[in-house]
Every structure is written in structure tokens, then in C-alpha cells.
Amino acid sequence: MSNAGVIPVLERAPHRPQGRVGEQSVANAIASQAQPVVSVRDLHKQFRREDGRTVPAIDGISLDVGQGEVLVLLGPSGCGKTTLLRAIAGLEKPDAGQIVIHGQPAFDGARGLNRQPEDRRISMIFQSYALWPHMSAADNVSYPLVSRGMAKATAAAQAVDALRQVGIGDLGGQYPAQMSGGQQQRVALARAVVSKDALVLFDEPLSNVDAKVRQQLRLELIDMQRKLGFSAVYVTHDQIEAMALADRIAVLRQGRVEQIGAPDAIYDRPVSRYVANFIGTTNELPGRVIGVAAGQAEVDTALGRLSVGAPDGAAAGDAVCVLFRPEHCAVGAARPADGPGWEGVVVNSVFLGAYTETLLRCGHLQFQVWGQSAPLPAGATMWVSTRAERLRMVPQDS
Numbered sequence: 004m005s006n007a008g009v010i011p012v013l014e015r016a017p018h019r020p021q022g023r024v025g026e027q028s029v030a031n032a033i034a035s036q037a038q039p040v041v042s043v044r045d046l047h048k049q050f051r052r053e054d055g056r057t058v059p060a061i062d063g064i065s066l067d068v069g070q071g072e073v074l075v076l077l078g079p080s081g082c083g084k085t086t087l088l089r090a091i092a093g094l095e096k097p098d099a100g101q102i103v104i105h106g107q108p109a110f111d112g113a114r115g116l117n118r119q120p121e122d123r124r125i126s127m128i129f130q131s132y133a134l135w136p137h138m139s140a141a142d143n144v145s146y147p148l149v150s151r152g153m154a155k156a157t158a159a160a161q162a163v164d165a166l167r168q169v170g171i172g173d174l175g176g177q178y179p180a181q182m183s184g185g186q187q188q189r190v191a192l193a194r195a196v197v198s199k200d201a202l203v204l205f206d207e208p209l210s211n212v213d214a215k216v217r218q219q220l221r222l223e224l225i226d227m228q229r230k231l232g233f234s235a236v237y238v239t240h241d242q243i244e245a246m247a248l249a250d251r252i253a254v255l256r257q258g259r260v261e262q263i264g265a266p267d268a269i270y271d272r273p274v275s276r277y278v279a280n281f282i283g284t285t286n287e288l289p290g291r292v293i294g295v296a297a298g299q300a301e302v303d304t305a306l307g308r309l310s311v312g313a314p315d316g317a318a319a320g321d322a323v324c325v326l327f328r329p330e331h332c333a334v335g336a337a338r339p340a341d342g343p344g345w346e347g348v349v350v351n352s353v354f355l356g357a358y359t360e361t362l363l364r365c366g367h368l369q370f371q372v373w374g375q376s377a378p379l380p381a382g383a384t385m386w387v388s389t390r391a392e393r394l395r396m397v398p399q400d401s
């Protein structure tokens with residue numbers, strides 16, 4: 004049932020209809036479907052470790068980035084995010100596959116083609132924003148233009164315009180050390196937009212700043228992206244950042260795309276336990292499919308029989324896991340009138356400010372419930388319930 008490695012090409016479900024994608028004209032949206040900014044096809048890259056073992060850092064990845072789209076590459080350390088980003092940038096040479104950027108082949112393993120980073124019309128923004136400390140903001144922005152042969156005066160004028168576009172037109176004479184993190188981020192973005200590189204690659208740019216500042220910078224980044232409309236590939240291992248920034252998220256696992264889609268689709272309809280646990284918290288109820296009919300699977304579990312929406316390919320005999328999120332559960336003294344419910348004993352219940360987290364033992368399993376009620380006494384016998392449409396069935400070994 005897993006769709007590992009299989010990517011719906013340009014499955015474009017705008018995450019924010021009022022926002023970035025929604026602000027584009029319909030014609031633009033159609034054009035974006037016609038030609039992605041980036042196309043990656045069946046990409047492979049292995050590394051050889053010191054001990055001689057090979058690591059498939061990218062193991063057959065295919066994906067597209069649409070015009071004006073922010074695609075976030077999300078996954079735990081070592082899953083291949085940075086290698087994929089560097090391969091798109093031209094900083095890492097893949098072993099096989101294809102990368103097309105702005106309609107031009109950038110890498111083609113079969114033809115032995117591998118364009119240099121500077122020939123790919125991309126900008127990259129790293130953790131430190133990679134600003135030159137000895138150059139003013141304006142010089143940082145104009146430098147790439149001058150180095151491409153543009154006259155200094157023309158480049159300076161374009162830099163002033165780009166700094167104005169990102170809202171810091173008055174800071175052109177400041178040096179990076181004299182600017183806040185947010186202002187430095189804007190300089191880096193100005194440098195990206197002045198190059199007319201409509202594709203910006205971000206490698207965990209916010210990972211070095213504390214949580215409060217990160218939240219602020221994230222909001223600024225969303226605002227800038229909305230205003231300037233560039234396309235972006237953004238690497239992070241922070242699921243909140245991914246949810247906030249992405250039009251689509253590609254969840255990577257051991258060099259493959261485990262799932263790709265809009266943040267809400269990934270959160271509500273994870274294809275595996277891996278995705279469900281990486282994006283959010285989930286309860287797990289193992290079981291076996293007894294039969295499938297009319298899109299519903301009957302699942303036998305240690306806590307009784309359940310009827311669950313059946314994913315494509317589900318069949319009788321499948322070992323599965325039924326997932327449901329803690330915030331989709333309720334705790335009550337009585338058996339729920341309808342929908343799935345299980346009797347359990349409160350193990351622990353704590354008020355966490357925004358919600359109360361209650362852990363219950365149901366048979367040999369434990370479930371988390373996040374709700375607004377006051378904490379419950381440990382040892383109390385209660386019912387955990389959820390709604391049938393909140394149940395999600397995935398393979399047990401996923």
C-alpha cells in the first residue's frame with residue numbers, strides 16, 4: 004500500500020488558497036502545471052563510507068516543483084534532504100537520473116551532462132545566509148550581478164530596488180553584523196531576487212536561531228515569498244516549519260520519497276507509521292484485515308473489531324496498524340454512543356497550558372488523548388473515543 008518513491012507529478016493542491024499560490028492568476032497556475040521549475044527524475048546518489056560500505060543517499064527520487072511553489076523536503080537526519088538539495092544546486096553530482104531546471108537539462112546521467120551551479124539560475128540560502136561580512140548590504144546584493152559582468156552602476160541601482168522590494172531600502176549601507184537576523188534574511192532574499200533566479204534553495208536557514216526568533220523569521224519568509232513569488236525548495240527536519248512554509252511537503256525516508264502532498268493531506272492521511280509519527284503524534288492500534296468491501300476494511304484488533312476506510316490495495320490478511328491522533332480523541336466516563344471507543348485506565352493526566360494530555364492504558368496498549376478538560380485522577384476507569392472518519396489504516400511494517 005505504500006507509495007514510496009512514486010510521486011504524483013504536479014499534484015498541485017494549493018495549501019493556502021488565499022495566499023501565495025492563490026494570489027497567482029489562473030493563467031499562471033495553468034502555466035505552472037505546464038512546466039515545472041524543477042523536475043527530478045529517478046535520481047540516484049551513493050556515497051562510499053570510510054569502512055567501504057555504500058550509502059544510497061538518494062535512492063530513486065522523482066519530484067517536481069511548480070511555479071511559485073514552496074516544496075519542503077522533510078525528514079530525520081541522514082534521510083537525504085541535503086544531498087537532494089545539493090544535487091539540484093549542482094554542488095553534488097548524482098550517479099544517475101535527470102534534473103531539469105527552468106526547462107533546461109541541468110543533469111542527465113545517461114548523456115553525461117552536469118551543468119555547473121552558476122549555469123543553473125538558482126540561489127541558495129544557507130543557515131548563516133552566507134552574507135559577506137566585509138560588504139554592505141547593497142554590495143552583498145549587487146556582487147553577483149557585477150561578477151556576471153553587469154556595469155557597477157546598473158548593478159547598484161538594481162540592488163537598491165531589490166532591497167526596497169524586501170522592505171529594507173534604507174539599510175543598503177549597513178554591514179551584516181549591524182543587522183538583525185530578519186534583516187540579514189532579507190538581504191539574502193534580495194540577493195536571490197536580484198539575480199532573477201526565480202528558484203531559491205534553502206538549507207535549514209532558521210536552524211541556528213532560537214524558537215521565538217525562528218517563528219518571526221518564518222512569518223517574514225512567508226510574507227516575502229508571497230510578495231516576490233519565487234519558487235523554493237526548502238530543507239528542514241522541523242515539522243512545524245514544514246507545515247508553516249510548505250505548499251507541499253516531501254517526506255523523505257532513507258533516500259526515497261515516502262509521501263508528498265499538501266501539509267494537511269500528509270497530516271490527515273499519512274501513508275505509513277513513519278510519516279504519521281514524524282509529522283505529529285499518533286496512537287497506534289495493530290490489527291489484521293478480515294475483509295474489504297465498498298471501500299471499508301473490517302479489522303480485527305486486540306481491542307475488538309473496527310471498520311476503517313480502506314486504502315488502495317488493502318486486502319484480507321494484511322497486517323495493519325490503525326492510527327488516530329490524540330487531538331481527535333475524547334475521554335468520558337461512559338461508553339460513546341457511536342463511533343469507536345475503548346475502556347481504559349488513566350495512567351497519567353497533566354495540564355500543559357494549551358491542552359490536557361492524558362495517557363490511558365487500554366488492554367496492553369496505551370493511548371494519548373489531548374483535550375480541554377481538567378486533568379483526570381490516575382487509576383480512574385474511563386472510555387477513550389474517536390470518530391470513525393479519523394481512523395487511518397496503514398501497513399504494520401510501515
Ligand SMILES: Nc1ncnc2c1ncn2[C@@H]1O[C@H](COP(=O)(O)OP(=O)(O)OP(=O)(O)O)[C@@H](O)[C@H]1O
Nearest residue numbers: 050051052058060079080081082083084085086240
Ligand atoms: N560526503 C559524504 N560521504 C559519505 N556519506 C555521506 C556524505 N554525504 C552524505 N552522506 C551520507 O548520506 C546520507 C544522507 O545524508 P544527507 O546529508 O543528505 O542527510 P540529511 O537528511 O540532509 O541529514 P541532516 O538533517 O543531518 O543534514 C547519510 O547517511 C550521510 O551519512
